[in-house]
Amino acid sequence: MPLRIVPLGGLGEIGLNSMLFDDGESAFLIDAGLMFPDDTMLGIDFVIPDFGVLREAAGRLRGVLLTHGHEDHIGAVSFLLKEFDVPVYGTRLTLGLLRHRLAEHGLEGAAKLVPLERSGRFRLGSFDIEAFPVCHSIPDGVGYILRCGDGVFVHTGDFKIDPRPPDGVPTAIERLARLAAEEGVTALFSDSTNVEREGYTLPEAFVGEELARIFESSPGRVIVAMFSSNIHRIQGVLSAAAQTDRRVALCGKSMVRNVATALDLGYMTLPRPDILLPLEESETLSDRKVVVLTTGSQGEPRSALTLMALREHKHVRIREGDVAVLSSKFIPGNERAIANVINHLFLAGAEVLHEKISEVHVSGHASREELKVMIGAVRPEYFFPIHGDPRFLIRHRNMARELGVPHAELALNGDILEFSSGVLFRAGNQAVGRFFVDGKGMGDVESFVLKDRYQLSQVGMVMVVLALSSTTGEILYGPDIVARGVVTENGSEASLEEAREIVLETWEETGVEARKDTAEIQTDIRRALRRYFNKRLQRKPVILPMILEL
Numbered sequence: 001m002p003l004r005i006v007p008l009g010g011l012g013e014i015g016l017n018s019m020l021f022d023d024g025e026s027a028f029l030i031d032a033g034l035m036f037p038d039d040t041m042l043g044i045d046f047v048i049p050d051f052g053v054l055r056e057a058a059g060r061l062r063g064v065l066l067t068h069g070h071e072d073h074i075g076a077v078s079f080l081l082k083e084f085d086v087p088v089y090g091t092r093l094t095l096g097l098l099r100h101r102l103a104e105h106g107l108e109g110a111a112k113l114v115p116l117e118r119s120g121r122f123r124l125g126s127f128d129i130e131a132f133p134v135c136h137s138i139p140d141g142v143g144y145i146l147r148c149g150d151g152v153f154v155h156t157g158d159f160k161i162d163p164r165p166p167d168g169v170p171t172a173i174e175r176l177a178r179l180a181a182e183e184g185v186t187a188l189f190s191d192s193t194n195v196e197r198e199g200y201t202l203p204e205a206f207v208g209e210e211l212a213r214i215f216e217s218s219p220g221r222v223i224v225a226m227f228s229s230n231i232h233r234i235q236g237v238l239s240a241a242a243q244t245d246r247r248v249a250l251c252g253k254s255m256v257r258n259v260a261t262a263l264d265l266g267y268m269t270l271p272r273p274d275i276l277l278p279l280e281e282s283e284t285l286s287d288r289k290v291v292v293l294t295t296g297s298q299g300e301p302r303s304a305l306t307l308m309a310l311r312e313h314k315h316v317r318i319r320e321g322d323v324a325v326l327s328s329k330f331i332p333g334n335e336r337a338i339a340n341v342i343n344h345l346f347l348a349g350a351e352v353l354h355e356k357i358s359e360v361h362v363s364g365h366a367s368r369e370e371l372k373v374m375i376g377a378v379r380p381e382y383f384f385p386i387h388g389d390p391r392f393l394i395r396h397r398n399m400a401r402e403l404g405v406p407h408a409e410l411a412l413n414g415d416i417l418e419f420s421s422g423v424l425f426r427a428g429n430q431a432v433g434r435f436f437v438d439g440k441g442m443g444d445v446e447s448f449v450l451k452d453r454y455q456l457s458q459v460g461m462v463m464v465v466l467a468l469s470s471t472t473g474e475i476l477y478g479p480d481i482v483a484r485g486v487v488t489e490n491g492s493e494a495s496l497e498e499a500r501e502i503v504l505e506t507w508e509e510t511g512v513e514a515r516k517d518t519a520e521i522q523t524d525i526r527r528a529l530r531r532y533f534n535k536r537l538q539r540k541p542v543i544l545p546m547i548l549e550l
């Protein structure tokens, strides 16, 4: 049987990364991530892939290989393990972070976690798997080289090529170049997140140096907000504080927990034994001696930083003379919340530094020149951009074409890629569903599972996939209607067909000019389908139109 590769998520969207490899004898996933909802998904905490598509391969499913510990790569593992009892492979820190998630689902003891070295090589059924280190905004990241009878495949995971890697381990470009020379690479799957950024991504070390300058020159407290998974940067804060005679108070549950995990596993060292300061003692030191390291960089409403800005936090209240540093990206969709917290910080008397005005953040993803280095090193026969919205994937594919990759191609979620003796055959498209999870009430597995089902049965969801030409507005693909928890449970295939017709009608009624505006047609489709389902089924499912412009 040929090798079959199916992206279950992350190709055409940000998050939900998961890819199936299946040669008919053995199968495995690379990553099982979640996606945070956009503002159309009210009441939804996150979205996970529908792993139901794995049922057919269940007997040969050998496990899931994790690239790194970010939620968009590990966040759905707990849900996967509830249905498929398979081993989870990952580096030690990745598994350490995963353990927190498993514990929340009561799966901690049950899961088989297999630690990997960053350059480890092992057999997984009929596959020969080799991890290789990559630099990213979380330590211990890897990509994978996968060998089987039908070729040699490289999956980069998320990566950048940091010339000054914080842990001294660079992205394994040399290893990949050697692989290309010695064995040749059938296909490369490469991270597209930053394909729109020219040049090179700055090294992580820059941020530590900039923070040290801020700590040195600020007369008062410095409050640094960032993602708690960015262990390298937390280390940078500790070192900068030690250099400038400050101590660091940790704030936020995940910050405290991740620092403990990283220290425990040896991914972080304390530059001074007394560098950490209990939060409740932070007022006992003079302001010039204090750094508060907190979560809440995205302006989340009940996060520690927001509470500090609103002067509602138990231990830290922003006052005149404080400097607040948002050491993170303004994630699209969160801009308004971030602006809101910045305004409150100013109103409370703080100065605020962030990535738009100061070098207090660098990305964890490769910019264009680094992406070219990756393609140049691997020199694959086939190239598939992964991780990103369609426009990122298409730009990245175009780059690979310009660099002379013989077959630089676009694949989206559900596309079935079959390789037989190194040659690609496209075997159509498989519906890949999504589950919407209202994560509140976690803790007890049983009630949690029931809650998922209840949520789906009560509300359900209908996804519309439609690809339109960005120049003419003509339909290039679809509309495909995928329903979960609503229509299929009523056994009514006909209503899906009717829904499809309603989408087509809506498209027809939309003027030729308006068809080019995906936001407008998206709103029209959502409105029309909501009306239809309400009338026909007396249900109000979550309608999720995915309009792709190609």
Ligand SMILES: [Zn+2]
Binding pocket: 068, 070, 136, 158
């Ligand atoms: Zn990542």
Ligand SMILES: [Zn+2]
Binding pocket: 017, 070, 072, 073, 158, 387
């Ligand atoms: Zn990612």
